[in-house]
Amino acid sequence: MIQRPRGTRDFGPADMARRRAAENAMREVCHAHGFGEVVTPTFELSELFTMRSGQAIVDEMYVFNDKGDREMALRPEITASVIRFYVNDLSTLPKPLKLYYVGSCYRYENPQSGRYREFYQIGAELIGNDNPETDAEVISLAVKCLRATGLQDFEVRIGHIGALKSLVQAEIGDRTLASEVLRLIDKAEFEALGRLFESRGLSGDLMGRVRAVAGTKGGAEALDDIEDPEVKAHLKELFETLSLYGVDDCQLDLGIVRGLDYYTGMVFEIDAPRLGAEKQVLGGGSYTLSELFGGEPVFSTGFAIGIDRVVLALEAEDFRPEYRQCDAFVVPTEDNMRKYAFAIASKLRAAGIHTDVDLMRRSMSKNLKYAASVGTRYAVIVGRDEMASRSVTLRDMDTGEQTLVKADFVVEELEKLMAGR
């Protein structure tokens, strides 16, 4: 037996029905917001990702040399590919350019709850601006995607890198040191931060100001505590616009740095508290990447949702839609009725009704048992009597109620019955 690779999963029909339901709900919301789908390669030149995130991430990527000795990597995320695509081919499209994507990503990490080596993301990028209404559009899209899946229990935290970045970079000339400080702030490791400040002879006064800014969090009322006037005005307008979109209950959290150098303004994260250690289901913010890949500088705002974690969170909320393989199962009562059964099945299928028919040459009772065990809603029984009157018997598998209907109207009758339930 061949084992499945570590950190990967197989999904059966019932799992996929649930996953696709969540995915399709989110796709619909993206389209409703005017975002168009893009697909980019599953693997890229590994340079694309190291340019963005540094050489260190090679350890956490699936990297390999292809037969032409090019260094490739399975994508660990999709934003870089989308921006590469934009810079290469889409940069002359009218702005704002609104793109979304769905796909698998790969990271060589140790699997645990909600963390896999192959996982699935849906994300969106709005290319062209970083003003408050753009941020609101993107956050609102993110929240509505999650709501559309049926998820109820999640927390939106919104921050702005500008506040900390400008403070730290203005006070610390050394860029490396500054980004180290930002990293520790992101981790909320204030003891380590204190030690760093001490060893590098930085003033305790700055430390206090950093802590004050990073500790600025709370509901919309906390917006008044923001010192940086530009950040305050930006976030105030953002929160107001979000409210117009019906997105309230967002938390302000200026401690979010998202561990990255390339975010430039608003950053946001969404957690599903019912999940375990890996409870973040979404991360995003505004950034500039295009010039890194050789394009004109342009602001983008985007996010990525971890589909796997959304599905886990839905399960934690006991949201498990019923899965039905088929709506109708055509049952011949005896062997010489099988051809009639195929004709009826064909008619139902042509009408788009999810239909199964006996292929095992089983007896009527075994067929009914099979139809019940796979959760079919209606058995369509065809036999000598039905054929004689050009009819079929529809049996509701839950109630046992049966009706004889003309074969010519079987589609309409079934649709009527299904709509009535």
Next chain:
RNA sequence: GCCGGGGUGGGGUAAUGGUAUCCUUGGGGACUGUGGAUCCCUUGACCCGGGUUCGAUUCCCGGUCCCGGCCCCA
């Protein structure tokens, strides 16, 4: 990379230093127009490798995978 807990048919389980229990599921049959029942038959398992032993599924070591946590999280 590190730590803890696990690994018996497809799923769920029991026992055991002498190759394995029960339930469920799958396949078939009886039955023959509602038995979606009932009865019968049947397929199918000790994660992998090494060690100890006359003999290992059981004990020991290593690996692997799963579950959870740390680190990390673009």
